[in-house]
Amino acid sequence: MAEIEKITRQKEWYQLHLTSGEKLLVSEDQLVRYRLLKGQEVTPELLAEIKKSGAQEVGLQLAYHYLSYQLRSEKEVVKFLREKEVPNSTIKEIIWRLKELNLIDDRTFAESFVRTQANVGDKGPQVVAQKLKEKGVAPEVITEALLQYPLEQQISVAQHVAQRFLKRSSQDSFKVRQQKVKVHLAQKGFNQEVSQSALANLAPEKDDEQEAELLERLTAQAFHRYRNLPQDKRRQKVKETLYRKGFPYDELASLVDNFQEEE
Incomplete structure (x- = not known):
């Protein structure tokens, strides 16, 4: 039977060091509830009970801290607890408790998420809906939440x-x-x-003067880029480049031909 060799403080938690070499993370409430002291014998039954209640208390506190920054979906909380190596059976109990306390509610979360995106974001409904889907929110809940984005x-x-x-x-x-x-x-x-x-x-309007200046600048850049090509091939490549950039062919062809004559 193992004994408690020592008890060390780790921020808001306590760690029990057993003579068996095992270490357990417990809360102050558990120390008082189970009267855990240095030198105390720990039966296999007591050890199992401490582990179960300890995992739940630690996981619940981790969840409280995670939720203190912002609302989260149920899927996000589950993923977070798994990353913290909380047992799956314990996670189910924690989620049930958080729902009972109204700290997890995917409908409330989704509506808040949509309102935030609508007010301070730059995403449309389709992307917002996809993000909610990735966070595990049900399709019908997403549809209702999007009403917050008129x-x-x-x-x-x-x-x-x-x-x-x-x-x-x-x-x-x-x-x-x-x-x-x-x-x-x-x-x-x-x-x-x-x-x-x-x-x-x-109602953006085309600025002819600005467009002409841009065309001249891009023409010069294109001629420089293809400077090692033969003249005819070079002129053709410049025209193709400018046409792909959306300039009318008649305008660019005239400019390219004139530019070439100046070379």
Whole structure:
């Protein structure tokens, strides 16, 4: 039969060192409840009971701490406890207790998550729904939670996302910027209806002077890139490059031909 060799303090926990070489992490409440003292004999039955109640108390405290920062889904809490090596049977008891205390509720979590994304995020409903799915939230709960993200707010967020993207893509032609921003909004989780409304509200207009300056600059860069090619091949590659960037062929062909004559 093992005895308690010593008891050491580890922050809010205590560790029992047994003569058998085993170490147990227990709470202060357990020390008092089981009257655990140095030199005390620990029967196999008492050891099993301490392990079971200890794992539950430790796991519950870990869960409290994890939930103190923000709301979590049930799946997230289960994953966290498993990573902390809490036994599966104990995790079930902990989850039941947390639900009883209303500390875990996937419906409340999902609604809060959607509201946060709608108010401070840059994701559309489709991406938000996918994230909730990954967090283990049931499909019907996700559908209801998305009601917290009304159409008007989706358009507003999409418009903000589009504005930021258009500023970053200033090195593209107007046509390419329009195409890219639509793809970007789709990747962010906004549907076609929302994207079209957002772009319509922005009403971006083509700046002919800016477009001409950009075309000249990109033409010079392309000629430099293909400088080692024969002249005819070089001119053709430059035209292909500029056309892929969304510039009208008539405009770019004229510029390339004139640029070539100046070489």
